[in-house]
Amino acid sequence: MAFRLAPTSASEGFRLEAHDSVGSTNALALDHARAGDPGKLWVVSKKQESGRGRRGRAWATPEGNLAATLLLITGGELRLAATLGFVAGLALADALDAVVPKGRIAIGLDGASQGQNRFELKWPNDVLASGAKLAGILLESAMLDGGRFAVAVGIGVNVVAHPRDLPYPATSLHALGAACDAETLFLALSDAWSENARLWDEGRGLAAIRKRWLTRAAGLGGEVAVRIDGNVVRGVFETIDDDCRFVIRDDDGSVLTVAAGDVHFGAVASARI
Template structure:
């Protein structure tokens, strides 16, 4: 089956550019923005050879995984655009729920008790299944003329394979017993994005997105360790605030608000991150 958009996405003016192999869907999307593309463009591929993860980490994907980037053009406050990662997480989790049959997939963070969601959202940009990373999200932006900017919302999903040389558990849909392919997942993702983006409403609906994200939040109420520039902060994951920043309460009762860091839960948080 070829990549295609859901009818709901087409009705809202989204467009599709599909490739068998790309260097980076994010890089290609931002290139299209600089060429004058008006946005609402999905760039998708089943193989990505030179993609990037958070903090510049290399992220290549073998054939059969999903690399998808949505190019958007906007104006106004960039801080609202930064919350699109939470829209992406919700959309992807809903898409996975729609196309992956219930069964073998369960949730358990580092031996913690299973949650009610088969797919959980780990702050700020991961989707977990069975306590392991199934997908990652990366936002990149580029300034354009006229005080406008382009945002590339990159979504990478381990459909058929996952990396084994990571410092944390990872998994794929295939490893979890699912036969869903990249094309089927993208079709559902384009549909789920359309509804969640409408709810987000250029940041005006962020409070609703925040609440829905918290309903799927991994590790909420549990012990957490956050690595920030080489320093580890420990406490209890309390919530995300109105700007979607990570909020923890340390052992002394102080509330800390974190804008960026690597998060570890459960046994990993207790033993050392």
Template sequence: MAFRLAPTSVSEGFRLEAHDSVGSTNTLALDHARAGDPGRLWVVSKRQESGRGRRGRAWVSPEGNLAATLLVITGGELRLAATLGFVAGLSLADALDAVVPKSRIAVGLDGASQGQNRFELKWPNDVLASGAKLAGILLESAILEGGRFAVAVGIGVNVVAHPAELPYPATSLQALGATCDAETLFLALSDAWSENARLWDEGRGLAAVRRRWLARAAGLGGEVAVRIDGNVVRGVFETIDEDCRFVIRDGEGSVLAIAAGDVHFGAVASAQV
């Protein structure tokens, strides 16, 4: 099966560029933006040679996994465009729910709340299954002429393989017993993106996105440790605020809103991270 867009996505003017292998779908999308592409372009591949995650970390994507980037061109506020990562997380979780049989995935996150969601969202940019990282999301931007900028919404999913020897648990759909392939997952993702992007509504619907995200949040109400520039802050994960910052209450009762950091749950949160 070849990559293709959902009919809803096509009707809304989205386009598709599919590759057998790429260096980085984010890099390719931003190159298209600098060359004048108007956006609403999905760049997808089943193999990515030089993908990257947050903070410059490598993102391994061997043959059969999904690397997908949506190019968004906007003249709005970059602060609001940054919340597209939450739209991406919701869209991917919705797509996974649609294509993975319900009997395949068990839910369980060490030290965190046990919800009914098979696929949970870990702030700010991960999708978890059975408490392990299944997918990552990376937003990158570039300034364009005329006061506009491009946002590459990168989504990487471990479909057939996941990296080993990581400091956190990781998994793949295949390891979880699911038989969904990258093409089927992308078809559902392109459909789910259209729905959640309409809800987001150029940032005007961020409050609704935030509510939906919290309903899928991993670790809500549980002990967390957040590494921020080499320092570790510990507390209880209470919510994300109206700007989608991570809000915790520390041992002294103080409430902290964190804009960027690496989050650890459960036993990992209790240990030195």
């Protein structure tokens, strides 16, 4: 089966560029933007040679996994564009719900899960299944002429394989017993993106996105540790605020709002990290 867009996505003017292998779908998408591409372009591949995650970390995409980047061109606020990562998380979780048979995925995040979703969203950019990382999301941007900028919404999913030498648990759809392939998942993702992007509405619907995201939030109400610039803050994950920043309450009852950091839940949060 070849990669293809959902009919809803194609009807809204989205385009598709599929590759057998790429260096990085994000890098390729931003190169297209600098060359004048108008955006609404999905760049997808089942193999990525030099993918990357947050803070320059490597993201492996062996043959059969999904690397997908949506290129968008906007003249709006970069602050609002940054919340597209939450749109992407919701779209991917919806797509996974659509293509993975019910009963295939167990629920649980080291005692911190509410147990209501097979696929949970870990702030700010991960999708979890059975408490392990299944997918990651990376937003990158580039300034263009005329006050516009390009946003590459990168989505990497462990479909057939997952790394095993990580400091946190990871998994793949196949390891969880799901037979879905990258092409089927992307078809559902392109459809789910359109629905969630309409809800986001260029940032005007961010409150609705935040509300939806919280219903899928991993670890909400549980013990959490956040590493911020080398320091570790511990407390309880209370919510995300109106700008989708992470909000924790420490043991003294003080509230801390975090814009960027590495989050750990449950027993990991209690251990030395």
